[in-house]
Amino acid sequence: MDEDGAIGNLAELSQVIVAAFDVLRSGAQNRRSAFHTPVFSSLGLDGRPVSRIIVLREFDDGQRLLRFHTDIRSPKAQQIRHDPRVSFAFYDPSIKLQIRCEGHAVLHHNNALSAQAWDASQRMSRMCYGTAPAPGDEIHQADAFSLPGDDEAIAAGQDHFCAVVTEISTLEWLWLGFRGHRRARFIWDDNGHVEAVWLVP
Ligand SMILES: Cc1cc2nc3c(=O)[nH]c(=O)nc-3n(C[C@H](O)[C@H](O)[C@H](O)COP(=O)(O)O)c2cc1C
Numbered sequence: 001m002d003e004d005g006a007i008g009n010l011a012e013l014s015q016v017i018v019a020a021f022d023v024l025r026s027g028a029q030n031r032r033s034a035f036h037t038p039v040f041s042s043l044g045l046d047g048r049p050v051s052r053i054i055v056l057r058e059f060d061d062g063q064r065l066l067r068f069h070t071d072i073r074s075p076k077a078q079q080i081r082h083d084p085r086v087s088f089a090f091y092d093p094s095i096k097l098q099i100r101c102e103g104h105a106v107l108h109h110n111n112a113l114s115a116q117a118w119d120a121s122q123r124m125s126r127m128c129y130g131t132a133p134a135p136g137d138e139i140h141q142a143d144a145f146s147l148p149g150d151d152e153a154i155a156a157g158q159d160h161f162c163a164v165v166t167e168i169s170t171l172e173w174l175w176l177g178f179r180g181h182r183r184a185r186f187i188w189d190d191n192g193h194v195e196a197v198w199l200v201p
Pocket residue numbers: 037050052053054055056068069070071074075076077136
């Protein structure tokens with residue numbers, strides 16, 4: 001792609017959202033994509049913003065759902081339970097594209113969706129959910145925690161496994177172009193109707 005290539009030529013907001021959904025979908029599917037590991041932010045129990053990297057597992061463009069996995073014992077899960085307002089920030093330097101998404105997160109724990117996600121997870125990923133003590137707990141030295149030692153212990157970790165699903169209500173797209181930046185915002189209402197506008201970059 002040249003400096004003002006395919007992305008810079010998006011003249012219509014309808015084209016922008018299709019392209020944005022494409023990069024989110026391929027970000028979830030492609031481990032090498034920069035969109036695979038966004039920053040996810042929630043609100044601390046005291047109201048302060050808390051950010052961390054997560055692995056994007058799925059983007060469902062029909063329902064505008066972003067899914068990642070976490071341990072139900074983690075601080076982020078507690079924060080989401082307390083206040084479900086969350087945001088994601090993605091940036092791919094190779095195409096100079098930032099996407100920010102806001103929405104409400106739902107914790108799926110011990111239900112059909114979390115079971116399906118667990119079944120599709122790799123053994124290595126499942127290992128993390130069997131840590132003792134819980135993620136984020138203080139320990140007296142760096143290695144004072146254990147991982148599950150056999151298949152039975154790994155399977156027991158499913159009790160801690162949680163799929164976090166966020167319905168996007170706002171998406172903001174920012175492209176840094178050589179001949180001028182471009183910025184657009186999309187806001188969906190409860191009926192799925194979208195209000196799309198260009199913004200000053
Ligand atoms: C590349 C990368 C991917 C990560 N993926 C996840 C993830 O998918 N889920 C998760 O809970 N934590 C993931 N983490 C760890 C989080 O960034 C964070 O450190 C941890 O979950 C504790 O967050 P919390 O204390 O706010 O709950 C990842 C970290 C890195 C560096």
